[in-house]
Amino acid sequence: MQDTTILWADDEIDLLKPHILFLNEKGYKVTTVTNGNDAVDTFKQHYFDLVFLDENMPGLTGLETLQQIKNINNDVPIVLITKNEEEYLMEDAIGSKIDDYLIKPVHPKQILLTIKKLTENKRLVTEKTTMAYQMDFRTLGMTLNDNLSHQEWVDVYKKLIYWELELEKLEDAGMHEILTLQKAEANVQFCKFVERNYLNWIKNPEFAPTSSPQLFKKKVFPKLDGNGPLFFILIDNLRYDQFKVINPIISEYFRLEEEDTYYSILPTATQYARNSIFSGLMPLEMEKRYPTMWQNDEDEGGKNLYESEFIADHLKRVLRKECKYSYHKILNIDEGRALNESVSNLMNNELNVVVYNFVDMLSHARTDMQMIRELASDDAAYRSLTLSWFEHSPLFDLLKFLASKQVRVVITTDHGTIRVKNPSKIVGDRNTNTNLRYKQGKNLNYNAKEVFHIRNPHDAMLPKLHLSSSFVFAKEDSYFVYPNNYNHFVNFYNETFQHGGISLEEMIIPVVTYGPK
Structure with a gap:
């Protein structure tokens, strides 16, 4: 490995010879100068991995030298060394984007620790992270062979996402x-676990996740306690890993009260899962209770047109009292801004439900648009795009406003995506639905090993379109x-994000409560 090069500027550099000899013995190459002007000139002529600057030098001060060096190369870490412990100087240094700050007298090992932290941090983190994952890899591998419960599967998935996000930071393919x-x-x-247990969960919900x-019964209704409004924000198609990348930004404004997960029903598709959330019913129950509002796969028109009505009936049926609420579905940036402009009018409601469709639209756009x-x-790029959208979205502006008003917020989703x-080849009649992750129809022909x-x-608890109708899930x-035009569809849909079937990503999804700080 190439030696780390250091530029050290101090008008009393002769007094620091023991430190410099110590660093030379450790393999570092140190170039010394006695003032800020020489530091800037030397920095222009040579590449350095790190710069130490004395704050109080004749001519250019340490902070003035720092600014000039930053103008040449903003990426090189700079450490300010000073005898002055005044708070204003520390604030000026931090404001100037100093990388570290040391108070004289400094010990050689203190200098060494600073160098390692600033120049070898990435390597050390990589080694530690890799070693930690290698240890966890064996534990996870053995765990997967166990007969896990639904909560243990949540723990496994969270652990996998933790390592996915950690390893993403490293250059270790x-x-x-x-x-x-x-x-x-x-x-x-x-998937084997779900196949073995899903129908039993339906029959015996007391043993089910x-x-x-x-969701409303367990995560929303208990929070309608009369202590101000509750905002329930559903970001359609938000996976747990996507939540994890936006959570740090949200947590700057809110206190994280509870981070939990729940299981989406099958199919993991909006018309089933989201309608089920808002109605508090399974799809078959919805079809019976709302015969004019429930839409099956083969019905034309929108499948989530009556969410507000489902919420109203759900509130009345469970709470058995009037509950002032609002419902808003945001499909574009203008609708998001319009909601933000009128949000003050919602503060007297007990419950405000907001559905944001952006992530779902992003998923579909990724399929349809090459760019x-x-x-x-x-997955990493998908998370990054989600984060970029969120940081510049009206939703983030809404959350910042709610934080300023000390409002509690529940953020969740209806299903994930994979x-x-x-x-997987399948054959069905002309009325079979078009979703790529589940099919509902008659006389479906498929590879039994590849489906549930x-x-x-x-x-x-799913509707039956015809006497012989059945469901299969990828x-x-x-x-x-379909075998017809097989190659065309494979080329078009391969590596796209889809939902409706069975996977950790689609079924185990976040529900998070934030409170005021």
Whole structure:
């Protein structure tokens, strides 16, 4: 490895010879100057990995020298060394984007620690992170072979996402590839788990995880306590990993009260999962209770047109009292801004429900638009694009306003999404729905090993379009393709983000409560 080069500017540099000899013995190459002007000239002529600046030098001060060096190369870390402990000087240094601040007299080992922190931090973090994941890899591998509960699967998924986000920071493609393989194996085992247990959860909900129809009962109604409004914000199609990248920004304005997850029902699609959340009912119950409002797959028109009515009936049915609420669906930036302009009028409501459709639209746009597909080429890029949208969105502005008003907020989603890679052939009649991750229809022909088949939809509390209708769900990262035009559809849909089937990413989703700081 090439020696680390250091520029050290101090008008009493002769007194620092023991420090410099110590650093030379440790393999660092130190160039010394005695004033700020020489420091700037030397910096222009040579590359340095790190700069030490004495604050009080003749001519240019340390802070003035810092500014000139930053103008030449803003990326080189700079450490200010001074005898002055005045608070204003520290504030000036921090405001000038100093990387570290040391008070004289400094010990050689203190200098060494600063150098390692600023120049070798990435390598040290990489080594520590890699070692920690390697240890966890074995533990996770053994865990996947156990008969896990629904909560243990949540813990496994959270751990995998933790490592995915940690390894993403490192330039270690090998470790990331290992994690990708482990995550794929986890999805294989998770799908088997869902196949074994899903219908039992429907029959015996007391043994089931919290799912879409129980979300309001468990996470919303208990918070309607008369102590100000509650905002329930549903970001359509938001995965747990996407939540994890926007959470630090939200937490700057709110106190995180509870970070939890719940399971989306099947199909993990908006018309089923989100309607179930707002009505508090399973799809079959919705079809019976709202025969004119429930829309099946083969029905024309929008499938989520009556969410406000579902919420109103849900509140009345469960709370058995009047509850002043509002409902807003945001489909574009202008609607988001309009809501923000009128949000003050909502402060007297007990509950305000806001649905943001951007992430779902981003998922579909990635399929349909080549430019978006290139911008969100993989999971990391998809997270980055979500974060960029959120930082500049009216939703973030809304949250900052709510934080200033000391309002509690619940943020969640209706289902997640997965990047599909493996085509699975299926044959159905002309009335079979078009979703790539689940199919509902008659006489479906498929590879039984690649799907979860529910022969009687009523067993899963799903509507039955015809006497012989059934549901099949794609598992892991597969997607359904008809044999006709097989290559065309594979080329178009491969590596796109889809939802409706069974995977950790689609089913285990965040529900988070924020309170005022």
